[in-house]
Amino acid sequence: MTDAKLAKRLLSDMIRVRRMEEKCAELYGETKIRGFLHLYVGEEAVAAGSLSALQTDDAVVATYREHAHALLRGMPMTSIMAEMFGKQEGCSRGRGGSMHLFDTAIRFYGGNAIVAGGLPLAVGLALADAMQNRNRVTACYFGDGAVAEGAFHESLNMAALWRLPVLFCCENNMYAMGTALDRAQSQTDLTAKAAAYNVPTTAVDGMDVIACRDAALAGAEAIRSGGGPFFVEFRTYRFRAHSMFDPELYRDKAEVEEWKKRDPIRLFAEKCLGDATLSADDVTAIESESTRELDEAVAFAEAGTWESIDDLERDVLTPTAEALG
Amino acid sequence: MKTTYRSAVHDAMRDALNNDHRVVLMGEDVGRYGGTYAASKGLLEEFGPQRVRDTPLSELGFVGVGIGAALGGLRPIVEIMTVNFSLLALDQIVNTAAALRHMSGGQFSVPIVVRMATGAGRQLAAQHSHSLEGWYAHVPGIKVVAPATVEDGYGMLAAALADPDPVVIFEHVALYNTSTDVDSLTKTDISGAAVRRSGTDVTLVTYGGCLPKALDAANELSLNGIDCEVIDLRVLRPLDDATIIESVAKTHRAVVIDEAWRTGSLAGEISARIVEGAFFELDAPIARVCSAEVPIPYAKHLEQAALPQVDKIVAAVETTVGARP
Numbered sequence: 001m002t003d004a005k006l007a008k009r010l011l012s013d014m015i016r017v018r019r020m021e022e023k024c025a026e027l028y029g030e031t032k033i034r035g036f037l038h039l040y041v042g043e044e045a046v047a048a049g050s051l052s053a054l055q056t057d058d059a060v061v062a063t064y065r066e067h068a069h070a071l072l073r074g075m076p077m078t079s080i081m082a083e084m085f086g087k088q089e090g091c092s093r094g095r096g097g098s099m100h101l102f103d104t105a106i107r108f109y110g111g112n113a114i115v116a117g118g119l120p121l122a123v124g125l126a127l128a129d130a131m132q133n134r135n136r137v138t139a140c141y142f143g144d145g146a147v148a149e150g151a152f153h154e155s156l157n158m159a160a161l162w163r164l165p166v167l168f169c170c171e172n173n174m175y176a177m178g179t180a181l182d183r184a185q186s187q188t189d190l191t192a193k194a195a196a197y198n199v200p201t202t203a204v205d206g207m208d209v210i211a212c213r214d215a216a217l218a219g220a221e222a223i224r225s226g227g228g229p230f231f232v233e234f235r236t237y238r239f240r241a242h243s244m245f246d247p248e249l250y251r252d253k254a255e256v257e258e259w260k261k262r263d264p265i266r267l268f269a270e271k272c273l274g275d276a277t278l279s280a281d282d283v284t285a286i287e288s289e290s291t292r293e294l295d296e297a298v299a300f301a302e303a304g305t306w307e308s309i310d311d312l313e314r315d316v317l318t319p320t321a322e323a324l325g
Numbered sequence: 326m327k328t329t330y331r332s333a334v335h336d337a338m339r340d341a342l343n344n345d346h347r348v349v350l351m352g353e354d355v356g357r358y359g360g361t362y363a364a365s366k367g368l369l370e371e372f373g374p375q376r377v378r379d380t381p382l383s384e385l386g387f388v389g390v391g392i393g394a395a396l397g398g399l400r401p402i403v404e405i406m407t408v409n410f411s412l413l414a415l416d417q418i419v420n421t422a423a424a425l426r427h428m429s430g431g432q433f434s435v436p437i438v439v440r441m442a443t444g445a446g447r448q449l450a451a452q453h454s455h456s457l458e459g460w461y462a463h464v465p466g467i468k469v470v471a472p473a474t475v476e477d478g479y480g481m482l483a484a485a486l487a488d489p490d491p492v493v494i495f496e497h498v499a500l501y502n503t504s505t506d507v508d509s510l511t512k513t514d515i516s517g518a519a520v521r522r523s524g525t526d527v528t529l530v531t532y533g534g535c536l537p538k539a540l541d542a543a544n545e546l547s548l549n550g551i552d553c554e555v556i557d558l559r560v561l562r563p564l565d566d567a568t569i570i571e572s573v574a575k576t577h578r579a580v581v582i583d584e585a586w587r588t589g590s591l592a593g594e595i596s597a598r599i600v601e602g603a604f605f606e607l608d609a610p611i612a613r614v615c616s617a618e619v620p621i622p623y624a625k626h627l628e629q630a631a632l633p634q635v636d637k638i639v640a641a642v643e644t645t646v647g648a649r650p
Contacts, residue, residue, distance in 0.1 A: 059397075090430070091430065092428060092429050092430035092432070093430030093431065094430070095427055095428055095429070095430045096428040096429060096430065100428040100429065102428070102429035102430070102432050102433070103432070104429075104432045104433065109393075109396065109433075110425075110428075110429070111428075111429075112421070114416060114420050114421070117389070117416065117417070117420060117421060119386075119389070120385065120386045120387070120388070120389020120390050120392070120393060120417060121389055121390075121392055121393040121396070121421065122393060123386070123389070123390045123393060124389060124390040124391060124392055124393020124394040124395070124396065124397060124401075125393040125394070125396060125397045126393075126397075127390060127393065127394045127397070127399070128393070128394045128396070128397020128398050128399045129397060131349070131375060131376075131394075131399060132397075132398060132399075150383075150385055150386075151385050151386060151389065151416075154381070154383035154385060154386025154387075155386055155389070155390075157381055157383065157386075158380070158381060158383065158386055158387065158390060161381070314431065315426055315427045315430060315431035316426065316427055316465050316466050317426070317466065317468070317490045318426065318434045318489040318490050
């Protein structure tokens with residue numbers, strides 16, 4: 001049994017993400033959003049569940065498929081949407097776009113479009129916490145594709161060697177862009193790779209938001225009690241194409257349809273309605289609130305302004321007056 | 326008292342570790358071994374393994390860790406054994422350290438200092454001897470410096486640590502054993518070039534390991550009545566155009582000496598800037614003395630033949646001074 005408050009939050013979080021992502025696809029079609037756009041549809045339970053396990057001062061390092069993580073960590077949808085529109089009211093002033101959402105205020109460190117590029121960064125943030133005696137967790141998200149990169153192995157080794165507080169969150173959606181896991185990896189059990197570095201691991205059903213939350217809670221708890229890094233593999237699936245340019249030639253439609261039967265939002269909504277944790281009215285209220293939030297975000301982005309070209313070369317180096325002390 | 330370049334670098338790190346608790350030194354063999362070029366000898370014993378941190382052989386990983394640690398409030402000095410190995414870390418330096426501020430819309434500064442040995446002359450062959458400073462100098466978002474004197478070996482490292490942005494320091498291997506009489510070492514700057522020898526007939530522009538060669542050539546040429554001005558670039562990005570142009574406006578002739586390969590070199594960039602900024606001041610074509618276009622060979626006579634040398638500089642200057650329209 002799940003308590004109603006938590007259920008409402010998790011269902012709401014997943015629906016907010018789903019609606020935002022669907023709207024992004026639409027806006028991409030209208031050419032309001034350009035560049036690469038990677039949607040999280042189908043994977044919502046992973047971000048919603050795992051991020052709900054974090055505390056306010058924990059840090060998050062994410063990938064280029066990070067709209068959900070930014071939103072659920074507390075970045076306003078207005079700011080995210082304006083960034084995707086390329087407006088200066090966006091979180092990164094329109095310099096980053098969909099793949100580079102950042103927010104210092106909530107310790108959200110991107111938005112990294114180099115596969116596995118965020119892992120060393122997360123280890124460094126955790127090192128800084130450890131050396132400055134702060135008991136915080138850095139949650140680092142990456143996909144199954146990242147596991148093939150050297151940066152993954154180097155990072156897990158150093159995090160384990162130095163017992164650093166990193167929660168490694170592997171979002172295994174079974175495809176590195178268009179390459180299936182078993183076509184790229186000699187060892188398809190990704191927890192075995194982390195275990196090889198003496199990092200404790202667990203693998204969970206990434207379509208089950210409660211399982212995702214519980215796994216992250218257990219991992220974060222182990223980290224906070226001084227156990228060093230923890231690795232969670234979330235077994236999930238991306239319902240939509242890798243990016244808006246992807247014709248999806250590498251997987252069967254039947255496979256996608258099969259996974260859609262395990263839509264994390266529907267699964268959780270049915271469960272909550274079935275055991276009466278939530279009522280139909282609750283679900284309706286969540287839907288209408290997320291519509292309101294989305295409408296507001298799109299209106300904000302539309303009303304946003306273009307940065308002056310006179311400022312093109314700003315934010316390359318820190319202005320000298322802005323001394324760091 | 327004679328102070329070596331090596332001990333200047335050592336003292337700069339030691340003083341930084343003493344004066345600022347946020348400073349950490351990390352890299353391969355910086356601790357127990359004392360640094361490949363012995364620049365960190367004794368620092369592990371003095372500051373302990375937390376702050377003087379031996380890393381695994383993971384250049385990509387530990388440079389990324391340094392970036393994350395900088396974001397987390399530390400002031401890391403990351404040592405990479407040699408510029409050739411830094412190619413393994415190029416992704417983190419170029420895609421993260423240099424880009425983070427811009428792609429986050431100015432939210433982050435990355436106060437990391439990356440030190441590495443560069444250059445040839447010790448018969449270390451083609452995977453330990455190259456001069457790739459120009460590659461780094463190509464990239465907006467980082468500062469690139471090449472201290473060529475004992476004073477700058479100390480002073481520019483101190484200045485780099487006080488800088489809020491990523492600074493990459495190139496220490497030419499031939500400089501570590503050079504020495505000068507100095508009373509005390511102090512922080513200098515990383516803002517511009519220095520005129521190391523004042524002259525009227527021709528401007529020699531150089532940096533790093535070629536500075537002593539250029540000064541030797543200037544002394545030799547002075548015996549033949551040719552008065553050279555020698556500019557030590559010190560900072561390779563951003564380039565100090567003003568000092569170069571001012572000198573050429575006085576001497577009307579320029580020879581650029583650069584240990585990198587001529588194709589796509591900083592020497593090419595400097596020549597272009599002289600042409601752009603002082604074309605009508607020139608009385609002779611700009612000459613370049615660069616390395617031969619071969620991977621640096623092992624055999625001593627071949628290695629020496631590949632590099633800029635005093636006699637080649639003298640010959641180039643004589644040709645330039647002798648040139649008549």
